[in-house]
Amino acid sequence: MSSFPDDPTTPGTRRPDRPCRVLRIVGELNFGGTEMRTAELLPRLAAAGVEVHLVTLSDRIGPGPLAETVTRHGGTVTPVALDAHFVPRLVGLLRRWRPDVVHVDCANFSGVPLALARLCGVPVRVAHFRGDDNVRRSLRRRVYRRLCGRLLRHSATDILGVSPSSLTFGYDPRWQHDRRCRVVLNGLDLDRLRAPGRDDLRTLVGAEPGALVCVSVGRASPEKRRWLLPPILAELRSLGVPAHAVLVGPGDGADDDARLRAEAHAAGLADRVHLLGARDDVGHLLRQADVVVHPSCLEGLPGGVLEPVALGVGTVAADLPGVRFIEAHLPGVTVVDTDAPPGVWAEAVRTAAAYTATTTPQTAAARFTDSVFAIDAALAAHLAVYRPQEQPTAQRSRQTAGSER
Structure with missing residues (x-):
């Protein structure tokens, strides 16, 4: 397991002499859309002064590109399995690491780690929806989704979707009335392809x-x-x-x-x-x-x-x-x-x-x-979320509107 450096900064503040620190929580590392899009952004985020660390909700670190890419660009990878010790372990990590941003790619379950991040004073808490999630669910799954969704609504400062439909089906059909919501399109790195x-x-x-x-x-x-x-x-x-x-x-x-x-x-x-x-x-x-x-x-x-x-x-x-x-x-x-x-x-x-x-x-x-899917557009959108204090209100509104078109 990778260790995160200790930081004496108090919760809710960011030391001016270090990069913006992002804790990205994903299910597991493997080849997949979330992993590839994250890997492609890492070098660009690092160049912009953003340090990304990964937490996986699994003990399995798969063969995908993220682990090596994260460490190469100054981050760490730490598995935190979803077991009886999940909550105290994640709270302990948040208190020791003191990230500026917690960014979770786990659909409605994102509400759980984001609620813990809120308790620990993390100022920017991001939920990211990447699928439409329009499959009929059992009663148990619908109850689970409702409970997690309630935590998400109370804990997230930003709610992102890779397309309008991912917010409609994954989060709420009325997402356009929630000022925290915006469409942040996946960007592709043509050089990799x-x-x-x-x-x-x-x-x-x-x-x-x-x-x-x-x-x-x-x-x-x-x-x-x-x-x-x-x-x-x-x-x-x-x-x-x-x-x-x-x-x-x-x-x-x-x-x-x-x-x-x-x-x-x-x-x-x-x-x-x-x-x-x-x-x-x-x-x-x-x-x-x-x-x-x-x-x-x-x-x-x-x-x-x-x-x-x-x-x-x-x-x-x-x-x-x-x-x-x-x-x-x-x-x-x-x-x-x-x-x-x-x-x-x-x-x-x-x-x-x-x-x-x-x-x-x-x-x-x-x-x-020249399209909305260019990697530079995705980078700008992530920086606007991670560093809201550096984004003029009018510019942020234009970026959000441009992403939704």
Whole structure:
């Protein structure tokens, strides 16, 4: 476990001779949207005088990029497991570390650590919603969400969402009447996506000349619906279009992979469905794709859609608010009804592949750099939250309004 330096500063104050200290609380470190977006901001925040330390609500430190990136930029990583000792351990850390900001990426559960941060005198307390959370919940889960949400309302100084829908479904449909709420879009680092990789994708999967290579990026969890890929390949085959599906992302459980393999076997396509697992060269793989398929039915602002579009790769995605938000700002997204049959997805794949064939990476990059998703815009939004005293009121209002458009 990493240790945080002691600081004699009294709660609620910040020493002028040290950087703004942010304690970022996440579920765990692994490859995923929250982790990647956080990792991309770290060097820029460090250059701006913000020191970010990570607390994970798990004893598991996964293979994602955050641990090494955090330490390289002056931070620490400390696991605090969700067990009977969670509250006293977190309170002890807050009192010893005295952060200027506590920023929690744990949906409504954020209310618990933020309430503790309030008790410890932390001046800036941020809840960050990254998913729509519009799945029907059991009575027990609804009660849990209501209780945590009440703590969040009383404890947060800032409530962020990666898209308007993440605040609508995750926090409150009336969020626009809460002055603490604002949309802070995920920013992407194009330099990371352009980094060279080690594999030629077509050679890696044995794709024959003329075959479409369909990539899907996301962890192996039920809401990602990766099992739709084999039926889509089967429909493409019936249209005379040979294709391969390449799935990139960590495996969270054997059940999802088993269903995917069963679907591939039933369609006679076991040799055309390739599971690569977690990779640190996702951008390199995406640049070689003919099309990206993102069948997930639960998202906030999906990086699995935003990343390929930034590279000029046509992307097919389920009709979700966050997907529509991306489509409204950038070309290259083909939206399919969430419950559409595989045949509809297959036709959309052909449309998206045609977009890829007629779009240059340079054109896509120019569009993205001028968009609301640029990494510099995300940095400015985070600095406005972390250092509110340095942001003129009028400028802060303009940034908030710009993020919501």
